[in-house]
Amino acid sequence: MPVPHIRTATLDDEDVLGRLDRANWSPLHAVQPRPEPPYESFYNERFGPQDHLVAEIDGELVGYIKLGYPTSLACNTHVRQIQGLVVADAARGTGVGRALLRAVQERARRLGARRITLRVLGHNAPARKLYESEGFVVEGILPEEFLLEGEYVDDVLMGRFL
Incomplete structure (x- = not known):
């Protein structure tokens, strides 16, 4: 499998990113309901x-x-947080997620971050395994924080120093 090329997104990527996001929606990692038309813009003011x-x-x-x-908070700007990671089904298991994780950690370092954190659903074992293999550790658990498709799911905070 070819090595993925990692780059900063552009405005021209918005439609493809929106489609990728919708195509890979899953209760394994999403706390929002399945997107339905009309779809919101992928990019927003935030x-x-x-x-x-x-x-x-x-x-x-x-x-x-x-x-x-x-x-x-200004006193928290030394920390960055991964607030979304999506890999197309066809590219899972090929190193794309790992390459993105490594690149984003390097970016966070360049931006002056000392730590990087993320939140992952407790039942998302593949993601948790990937994060742990890249040095992230569980720093906290909010038990049964979400009710997803009739099941209570933990919200797991993971982090690492850069």
């Missing part, structure tokens, strides 16, 4: 292209990762 890294294989966009701040 997150634009500069907040996303995308992965391409052979010119096809196959994944993205979104980086933001965990809060709006």
Whole structure:
């Protein structure tokens, strides 16, 4: 499998990112309901292209990762938070998620972050395994934080120093 090319998203990527996001929606990782038409714009006032890294294989966009701040507090700006990671079904297990994770950690370091965090649903074992393999550790658990499709699911906070 070819190595994914990682780059910053552009305005031209918006439609493809929206389709990728909708096509890969799953209760395994989503707390929002399944998107229905009319679809909202992928980018918004809070997150634009500069907040996303995308992965391409052979010119096809196959994944993205979104980086933001965990809060709006000035005293918390040394921490960045991964606020979305999506890999196309066809590209799962090929190293795309790992490449995006490594690239976003490097970006966070360049931006002056000392730590990076993320939240993952407790039942999302594949994602948790990937994060742990990249040095993230469980820092907190909110038991039964979400009710998804009739099941209570933990919200797991993971993080690592950069």
